Amino acid sequence: MVRLELKNVSFEYPLFEVTDRSLKMSIMRRLNGATVPSICAIQNVSFRLLDGDRLGLVGRNGAGKSSLLRVLAGLAHPNQGTYHYHGRVVPLIEKGLGINPELSAADNVELPLRLLGASSNEIDQARDGIREFSELGEFFDLPVRRYSEGMKARLSFALSTSLVSDVLILDEWLSAGDRAFVQKAEKRLVDFLEQIGVVVLASHDLELLRNVCNKVLWLEKGETRMMGDADEVINAYIMSQDRGASSSAEDQAA
Amino acid sequence: MAAAELNTVQTKPSALRHVAHEITDTLNQWRVWFLMGNQDILMRYRRSRLGPFWISLSMASTVIGIGVLYSGIFEAEVGPYLAFIGAGFLIWAFIGGGLVEGCGALIEAEQHIRSVRVSTSVLCARIIWRNTIIFLHNFVLISLILMFVGLRPGPEAFLILPGVALLAMFLFACANVLGPLTLKYRDIAQIVSSLTQFMFFLTPILWMPDQGRVPSAWVLYNPFFHLIELVRAPMLGQLPTVMNWSVSAGCTLIAGLLACWTWVYSRNRIFVWL
Numbered sequence: 001m002v003r004l005e006l007k008n009v010s011f012e013y014p015l016f017e018v019t020d021r022s023l024k025m026s027i028m029r030r031l032n033g034a035t036v037p038s039i040c041a042i043q044n045v046s047f048r049l050l051d052g053d054r055l056g057l058v059g060r061n062g063a064g065k066s067s068l069l070r071v072l073a074g075l076a077h078p079n080q081g082t083y084h085y086h087g088r089v090v091p092l093i094e095k096g097l098g099i100n101p102e103l104s105a106a107d108n109v110e111l112p113l114r115l116l117g118a119s120s121n122e123i124d125q126a127r128d129g130i131r132e133f134s135e136l137g138e139f140f141d142l143p144v145r146r147y148s149e150g151m152k153a154r155l156s157f158a159l160s161t162s163l164v165s166d167v168l169i170l171d172e173w174l175s176a177g178d179r180a181f182v183q184k185a186e187k188r189l190v191d192f193l194e195q196i197g198v199v200v201l202a203s204h205d206l207e208l209l210r211n212v213c214n215k216v217l218w219l220e221k222g223e224t225r226m227m228g229d230a231d232e233v234i235n236a237y238i239m240s241q242d243r244g245a246s247s248s249a250e251d252q253a254a
Numbered sequence: 255m256a257a258a259e260l261n262t263v264q265t266k267p268s269a270l271r272h273v274a275h276e277i278t279d280t281l282n283q284w285r286v287w288f289l290m291g292n293q294d295i296l297m298r299y300r301r302s303r304l305g306p307f308w309i310s311l312s313m314a315s316t317v318i319g320i321g322v323l324y325s326g327i328f329e330a331e332v333g334p335y336l337a338f339i340g341a342g343f344l345i346w347a348f349i350g351g352g353l354v355e356g357c358g359a360l361i362e363a364e365q366h367i368r369s370v371r372v373s374t375s376v377l378c379a380r381i382i383w384r385n386t387i388i389f390l391h392n393f394v395l396i397s398l399i400l401m402f403v404g405l406r407p408g409p410e411a412f413l414i415l416p417g418v419a420l421l422a423m424f425l426f427a428c429a430n431v432l433g434p435l436t437l438k439y440r441d442i443a444q445i446v447s448s449l450t451q452f453m454f455f456l457t458p459i460l461w462m463p464d465q466g467r468v469p470s471a472w473v474l475y476n477p478f479f480h481l482i483e484l485v486r487a488p489m490l491g492q493l494p495t496v497m498n499w500s501v502s503a504g505c506t507l508i509a510g511l512l513a514c515w516t517w518v519y520s521r522n523r524i525f526v527w528l
Contacts, residue, residue, distance in 0.1 A: 013526040023439035070525070074263060074371055077522040083263040094369035100293050102300050111289045115370045120285075 001086070003198040004072070004167055005048040009081035011071050014038040041067035042078070043222040049198045049215075056213035056230060057202040058237050064222040065202040066171065069093065072200055073169045087166030087197065090116050095172070096156045101145035105136055105155050108144060118163050126162035133188060134158045154181060161188055166197040173201065173208055206234050269518040276430075276517045279373040287376050291383035306388050310395040317343050317399060324460060333403040335462075341486040342459035344396045348389040348421065349481065350450045355381045356429030357436040357443040364528055374517060374524070378429035382422055389418070400489065410488040417484035417494065420502055424481065427509035434520035437527045453478050477505045 014036040019025040041064050049055055057065045070076040071083065073091035098112035109127050118126070131140055134154045139147060144155070157176040176185030193199065203209055209216060209230060216233040218226040226233050280287075299305040321336035328335065359378045366372050436442040457478040461468070473479050480501035487494040520527075 016527075021439065022441045023445070024441065026439065070368075071263075074261075075368065076525045078263065085261050085263075091370060094365060097365065097369055100297070102297060103293070111286070111293070114283070114286050114289065115366065115372065117371070 001051055003049050003051050003053070003087070004083070004085035006072075007046050007082050009042060009045050009071060009078045009083055010040060011042040011067055011076055011078050012038045012040040013076075040222050042071060044081070045217075045219075045222075045224055046081075047217065047224075047227060049200075051197045053198050053215055054213040055198070055200045056209035056216040057200065057219060058204075058206065058209065058216055058234065059219035059225075063219040065219055067222070068217075068219065069169050069171060069200065069202055072167070085167055088117060089167040089169065090163055090165035091169040092116075092160050092174070093169065093171045095160065096152075099144060099156065099159075102143055104142055105130070105134065105140045105144060108155070109159070112159050113163055116163050122163060126159075129162055130155070130158040133184070150181075157185060158188075161192040164192075164195045168196045168199045170199065170201040173203060173205070173212070206238065210234055267521075272518055272521055273514045276373055276375040280375040280379050283373070283376050284379075286372070287379035287383055290380040291387065294380070294384045295387050306391040307395070309388060310392045313343055313347065313392055314340075314395045314399060317396070320460070328461070330462070337400050337403050337405055337490055338462060338486075339460060340396045340399045341489040342482060344389070344392050344489075345421070345482050345485050346454060346457075346459050347392060348385055348418075349425065349478065350454065351385045351388065352382055352422075352425030353428055353432065353450055354443070354447050355385065356425065357432045357446050359429050359433030360437045360524065361433075361440075367524060367528060374430060374434055374520070378426055378433055381429050381433075382426045385425070386418075386422060396489075405491060408491045410491055410493055413488040413494060414485055417488060420499075420506060421481060421484060424502065424506040424509055427506060427513045430513035431509065431516045434516050434524060434527075437520075437524060457482065477501055481505065 014020075015038060016036060019029060020036055045068065047055075057068060059065050067076060069091070070093070071078055072085075073089055073093065075091065096112075098115045099108050100111070106127070109130055110123055113123050113126060134140070134151075136147075136151055136155065139151060144152065147155070154176055157174060160174050174189060176182065199212075201209070201212065213230045215228065216230045216237075217224065218233050218237050226236055295306060299308065302308060304311070317336065317340045321339050322332060324330075324339070325332045325335040356378060359381045360367065360374065363372065363377045366377070432442065432446060436446075453476075456472070457476055458468075458473060459482065463470070463473045463479070474497075480498045483494050483498040484502050487498065
């Protein structure tokens with residue numbers, strides 16, 4: 001079934017200056033007829049994703065990938081167009097959000113998951129799974145600030161992969177960090193992703209996108225440059241980058 | 255997979271539905287603001303055994319110091335004056351804290367707003383909840399002072415709870431106005447904190463309204479006087495007047511309507527104000 005659909009979505013945001021941040025100054029500016037310029041982060045983007053789709057976003061920095069993720073997550077509101085989705089959207093944009101270093105892992109399960117929209121039932125279920133998976137042993141009941149980086153990564157990975165959703169928005173691929181952990185994490189990740197309807201992922205790692213995604217959207221200056229089969233779009237993207245690199249090299253030579 | 259309801263994000267969603275959404279979120283997601291508020295307190299006073307009682311202690315010492323000194327200046331009896339400013343300081347700390355921290359409700363949660371869907375009302379409830387926790391701690395110490403000067407709680411004391419509840423609702427409504435607007439106009443925080451300071455002196459907290467030296471209109475037209483009386487009168491064994499209650503309820507209603515307007519005005523803008 002169609003999970004989400006964007007129709008001619010545009011998102012622009014005003015470029016506030018320091019003076020626009022002050023009530024006094026901005027009333028003065030407003031009286032003088034000054035307007036705030038805005039830039040278009042997303043322009044006229046349309047697509048639909050079906051259950052099972054894994055969409056990758058590629059593009060240079062500033063092409064609008066993050067903005068599009070935030071529109072899809074319902075955080076940023078489009079200025080034009082409509083956006084429909086069915087079910088629950090979980091955005092994993094800021095890893096470790098809601099984890100309090102003064103609390104133990106056991107006490108750090110609830111708030112991060114609640115912020116992502118989990119119900120009490122889901123939290124109870126997640127708690128045992130996280131304890132078991134993260135293999136923190138007695139550290140599970142000690143404050144997170146005492147953890148090694150690897151332990152923190154395991155906890156955050158376990159948290160990220162405990163909430164099933166219909167649409168999952170990822171700013172970065174999920175990884176457990178720890179080497180010794182990779183196989184176990186891989187299995188958990190596969191099991192987790194099987195239950196997710198649609199995944200949207202922004203990344204600069206083209207090989208990862210090739211492996212994970214069936215569709216890729218190439219954004220350029222907020223507009224759709226190309227959208228379609230993952231391999232096709234990634235190849236075209238690489239070509240254009242090479243061309244860009246060689247043409248700039250020519251510029252320098254000349 | 256979860257039941258798939260259809261959600262539509264439009265450029266101009268219904269205002270009424272959004273207001274209802276903010277209100278139901280406050281109720282449904284009470285655990286989010288409850289946990290966040292508790293953790294705020296925990297972080298502020300981590301690794302200190304007394305925790306929030308530290309501020310209560312400093313409030314108690316201020317009250318005793320000023321009480322003894324000013325009762326001499328005002329030629330008032332020490333006992334009743336100490337009780338009066340004790341209750342006044344306690345309530346003012348709640349009001350001032352709610353207003354000033356309410357300005358930062360969204361700024362503080364910038365990271366959250368950027369990465370998860372969290373309602374303005376939930377972030378404001380967190381601010382009011384953590385100020386309520388501090389209020390409750392202070393309440394214990396100030397009650398000890400009241401007992402010490404010989405006040406015993408009478409039947410009026412039952413009115414403290416509804417008074418605090420209305421006060422909390424007023425502050426919650428104010429935070430929902432100030433939080434989003436301060437996100438856009440950062441200088442509102444400074445304006446509010448100077449005004450709060452100013453109102454502290456203008457409102458009968460240090461001085462008693464019946465000392466006869468201040469025109470009564472100054473007191474009666476000051477909404478903060480009525481908001482304070484709501485809780486202070488029953489703490490001191492008096493009944494708040496009908497006027498105290500009606501002015502306070504009216505202020506809460508106005509602040510509530512402004513909050514609804516702010517929700518609707520800011521909902522699509524909050525993200526670009528970050």
